[in-house]
Amino acid sequence: MLDRRETIVADLADLLPPGCLVSDVRGLVPFETDAFIAYRRVPLAVALPETTAQVAAVLKYCSRYGIPVVPRGAGTSLSGGAIPQEDAVVIGLSKMTRILDIDFPNRTATVEAGVTNISISEAVMPEGFFYAPDPSSQLACTIGGNIGMNSGGAHCLKYGVTTNNLLGVKMVLFDGTIIELGGKALDAAGYDLLGLVCGSEGQLGIVTEATVRLLARPEGARPVLFGFSSSEEAGACVAEVIGSGIIPVAIEFMDKPAIGICEAFAKAGYPMDVEALLIVEVEGSEAEMDATLASIIDIARRHGVTTIRESQSATEAALIWKGRKSAFGATGRIADYICMDGTVPLSKLSEVLRKTGEIAARYGLRVANVFHAGDGNMHPLILYNINDPEDAARAEAAGNDILKLCVDAGGCLTGEHGVGIEKRDLMLHQFTQADLNQQMAARAAFDPQWIMNPSKVFPLEGRPTA
């Protein structure tokens, strides 16, 4: 493949407008990774198409010559979903950023795949609507990437993740065929292929347009800070809130190291004298918020809450969320990190938190926990020094142990970041080979050549031999 590099680059240049192809050896280096920086590979070329037709032309060409393709949105993946391989053409959707249609009567928005998550909400905010899934990287991450990873976010506890808010896509298949799945309605006829595509990590095709649900903004929303003197108490409080039937719009957890990191960036006024903090957001009318909050406060008191602080203004509320949503990036102030994404049953939250701490201690590493507690989606950040190969190896091993712990507790490897390259080799801890074979058969039905983001998701061993 690499021997044919010059020919491939010349051919791609014919398929794309000027300024839409990166082939210079210097220019390719910045595309070697995404937000999972532990792993890096410089691609063969980067195509930045402006239209679905151009995406189709590039895919058709690549499939004809068996060239692997890696789709890329904003490159914010924490599992390495957009990390290339040396023989691959990256197809970046960053030039496809148009909002095509906003349909308030049907409460839908149709956008190109490179539109950032937050842009959708910003575009409909003046009319009182929003797009619900809100990954912490929503400022930068694209809707195409969100679909690839079935991304979640803080407010997904109440509103569901990407798959629950996606109505239709336009997608280019491996050979350049353009198909449409779903539409503007809540139900589509036939197989729920949209459900299959959402979360398929760019292996079934490249989504170029998406139609998503818009929701009406609540009357009011109020994040409240609950401080605890131990992570276990905070975890148990979360389990009891959810267990009692209350679904706040968000329950976010931060332990002491995470609080320090976030406060340093956002200056949100998080209590610094607690061991663990829950950000619980309630919404609705004033009376509704007061009533929900009263029930949650009762439960929190039973679990030894030491601080309760309500945000007093929209500015304060915004800062509370800014701090939380910047947690991973802000960690860069003190160390390199890898971010885990395991999900566990709420009844096991306290236990898994304790054991996570024990695993980190065993490897001599620090860990900061900041995550979506309401749906048990944990994000231990393992802090290490990436310039020290031994430290990096320890961090990776600790990460593997923590993810296995989540699976063994009845949870799963990934709540919202995707398998990518990071968790690929742990898939056999979660699934049997028979499970994986069936998943790979479904994948092969869309991409018989295995050219679409091929090195991700499935362990390299045990793949069908083409």
Place this chain on the structure above:
Amino acid sequence: MQTSFAPAQLADPQIATSEQILRKCVHCGFCTATCPTYVTLGNELDSPRGRIYLIKDMLENDRPADEEVVTHIDRCLSCLSCMTTCPSGVNYMHLVDHARVHIEKTYERPLGDRLVRAVLAAVLPYPGRFRLALKAAGLGRPFAGLLKRIGPLKPFGTMLDLAPSKVAPASIADTPGTHRVDGLKRGRVAILSGCAQPVLRPEINEATLRLLARLGVEVVVPENAGCCGALVHHMGREEQALEAARRMVDAWLKVKVDGGLDAVIITASGCGTTIKDYGHMLRLDPDYAEKAAEVSALARDITEYLSGLELPVLEKRALTVAYHSACSMQHGQKITMAPKVLLSNAGFTVRDPGEGHLCCGSAGTYNILQPEISTTLKARKIRNIEATKADIIATGNIGCITQIATGTAMPILHTVELLDWAYGGPKPALLETRD
């Protein structure tokens, strides 16, 4: 982020500083979203994260700059929007400054580019030369279209477009001396007369002198001052920039010795960002490191300084102001509320244009060196400003004033001109025709 520098490389203090900056970046990509060039071009290489990576690769491999790297670094506006967004605290400013110096030292630009840059560096920082050049531009204006059709000469055509039709004579605000106050003296400050601003809009510093005099603040226009060095600093001309910085440090500290100094007042936020960074720029100069840090600590934007004087709250007047926050104000100096509070207290109704974090495309000499991107950003900025339906525009940087004025009929003034008017000064000439 992982870095790989040999110990010998890290012995170079510039490299050591940049390595520490790179180590903070976790490649999260948040910065891409608020970068004007990424938003416009949609290529990671034209985003902060892409540029950081290009710079890292170039410095790690101790390689001269090449065309690909230079293209994407040149497209950076140095608006520093990325630094406001970055949760990790990456000092992109110091990194890209280092890269620009490295480019200047190791890369030979094409002849036309070199010529344009040499002319800019030889004219803009010198008010006398700049005034002459603008007068000549009046004669040259008919040739702007022609110049713009000749590739390498295009920037000269753009310069002619940007040149004002009337050139003001030298102003009292540029003449060295002390503007004493009658009655109770509340403070003593030095002012930056600057280079391009007094030629393009002498009214700004004149308004500053009047307002401060009424408020009881003695203002010194120092001897032997001039350009603060920002313009050449952004072009990577390190020696010329440091020379300017040393000259300014000497000029202002002489004012201190002569009679005390509460603050160095700056009325162009682009200059303010650089002056507040003198401490860093001259940190390796044993003779100046301490003095430069002292000047940086004394530097205040005029709105920052006025905020400390507790001006009275005035009655509302029927004039709505769209406040355009210059990048150097909001990102470079993190001054966001002060100008708006001052305007509001002075009786103006203040509106924030949408996408306020995005640059107007002025960015020092950027509108001359990168006219296409600059023009796109200008149009976007003006759309957002005009959507506020305000009567006038206020901002705190001469570059933005010149840039925005060429694209809208709305009058654009410096914040201090409006404040001077509100607190007893003359009505700004630009507003004379309006009620």
